[in-house]
Amino acid sequence: MAAKIDPLDIVGIDDQLTAEERDIRAAVRKLCDDVVMPDVAEWFERGELPDVRGLAKEFGAMGLLGMHLEGYGCPGMSAVDYGLACLELEAADSGIRSLVSVQGSLAMFAIHRWGSEEQKQQWLPAMAAGEAIGCFGLTEPDHGSDPDSMRTRAKRDGDDWVLDGRKMWITNGSVADVAVVWAQTEEGVRGFVVPTDTPGFSAPQIHHKMSLRASVTSELVLDGVRLPADAVLPEVTGLRGPLSCLNEARYGIVWGAMGAARSCFSAALDYSKEREQFGKPIAGFQLTQQKLADMSLELTKGTLLALHLGRRKDAGTLAPPQVSVGKLNNVREAIDICRTARTILGANGISLEYPVIRHMNNLESVLTYEGTVEMHTLVVGQTLTGHAAFR
Incomplete structure (x- = not known):
């Protein structure tokens, strides 16, 4: 059986x-x-x-x-x-x-x-241990997808470094004990370990968000932040440093997006069995079943893709463009699953009594951060054709 x-x-x-x-x-x-x-x-x-x-x-x-x-x-x-x-x-x-x-x-x-x-x-x-909280300062008010154009600068002053600049949309910024901040130097882009109690450092919180509302999002302000020589990350110069970190975070998003999708699919499936119209549960109507079947297929494919990429990462064979494939596909499909779930719930889909509208709004941010749809599309395009179309 x-x-x-x-x-x-x-x-x-x-x-x-x-x-x-x-x-x-x-x-x-x-x-x-x-x-x-x-x-x-x-x-x-x-x-x-x-x-x-x-x-x-x-x-x-x-x-x-x-x-x-x-x-x-x-x-x-x-x-x-x-x-x-x-x-x-x-x-x-x-x-x-x-x-x-x-x-x-x-x-x-x-x-x-x-x-x-x-x-x-x-x-x-x-x-x-969670006793110290960190944040990561790369994105700036005017420079997101093109980090090489960042305006934050670190200049040597004797044995010290002095940092000036702004970072934007920084998760954990206002509560962090330490910030990893990337800045332009005469040698190229370098990373700095910045204790947040250093004079000249501040992290005003960003309000009026309609997405990622259960999260601390901040601006980082560096106004003559003086650091000792040993504050610089010594093992990397150039964009290879921050981009390697972003690739780690993108890998987590490949999986995480499927969690948001599963939550919305589960809510829609349960609701369809309980909600009655025209004398029977809406789960019994063909159009509802088509929606549920399509959602299930994309959730299944996205989760299988995440697992495959995870096995490759554990084997040491995961390449950055493969992470772009996962991030591009899974977040895009997760948003579509959430939006379809909203239609099954009808007006209840916009209520916080259900998780759907919360995940929908959150995924609008996930779609953009750690590389926009456009950037990951061009990464995949370059991998397929051998031609970079970023400029």
């Missing part, structure tokens, strides 16, 4: 996961159910994440912060383990996954990959 099919996993992707991977996924899901889901709709409605440090410590205690890094208090888990965690975190809320991604895949990864031993020892154990 055939095994019963799970409507949320119609082709049995779980069969491709190890027992340990399924256990990790279940543990992250339970943590989100316990500490995020009871309040996240209210946080979104109010436009705040009231206890970032408390959440960071909860995530740190579970080993979610820098979980795919090794040493310095990091658990050194696999890329697939990390991807499954991102899926569950974003099934709760994109802002929650962003908190973890920025901490681990951007700020911690930059220090772990490009920092000195002293920088690693100073910051990584506390960040892994």
Whole structure:
């Protein structure tokens, strides 16, 4: 007799996961159910994440912060383990996954990959435990997709560095203890480890967002920030540094987008079985079933793609253009799933009593950050043709 099919996993992707991977996924899901889901709709409605440090410590205690890094208090888990965690975190809320991604895949990864031993020892154990929060300063008010044109400057003054400039749309900025800031120097783009209590550093919070509302988003202002010589990340010069970090974060998004999609698909599926029109549940109408079938197909394909890329990452064979394929496809399809789910819920789809409108709004930001649709399309196009069409 055939095994019963799970409507949320119609082709049995779980069969491709190890027992340990399924256990990790279940543990992250339970943590989100316990500490995020009871309040996240209210946080979104109010436009705040009231206890970032408390959440960071909860995530740190579970080993979610820098979980795919090794040493310095990091658990050194696999890329697939990390991807499954991102899926569950974003099934709760994109802002929650962003908190973890920025901490681990951007700020911690930059220090772990490009920092000195002293920088690693100073910051990584506390960040892994959630006792210190990090942010990552690359995007500027006028320079997003073209980071080589950034205006933030770092100049030598004796043995010190002096930083001046602005960064924009920085997750965790207003609550961070340390910022990894990228700046132009005479040598090229360099990264700096900036304690946020350094004079001249400030991080005003950005308000009036209609997306990622359960997340702290800030501007970074660097006004004559003086740092010692050992504040620079010593192991990299040029855009290779920040772009390597972005690739780590994009990988998490490939999985996370499928978490948001699963949440909306699940809500729509349940609602369709309960909502009656013309004397029967709307799940019994052909057009509703077409929507559900299409959503299920794209959720399945996107999750399989994420798992495939995760296995390649663990094998050391994952190339940056392959991450672009995953980010481009999965976020685009996740938004379409959420919008289709909204139509099944009708007017209830815009209510925060359901997760759909929250995920829809959040994914509008996810579509743009860590590389826009246009940029990832051109990365794929260059890979296919051998011609760069960025300029």
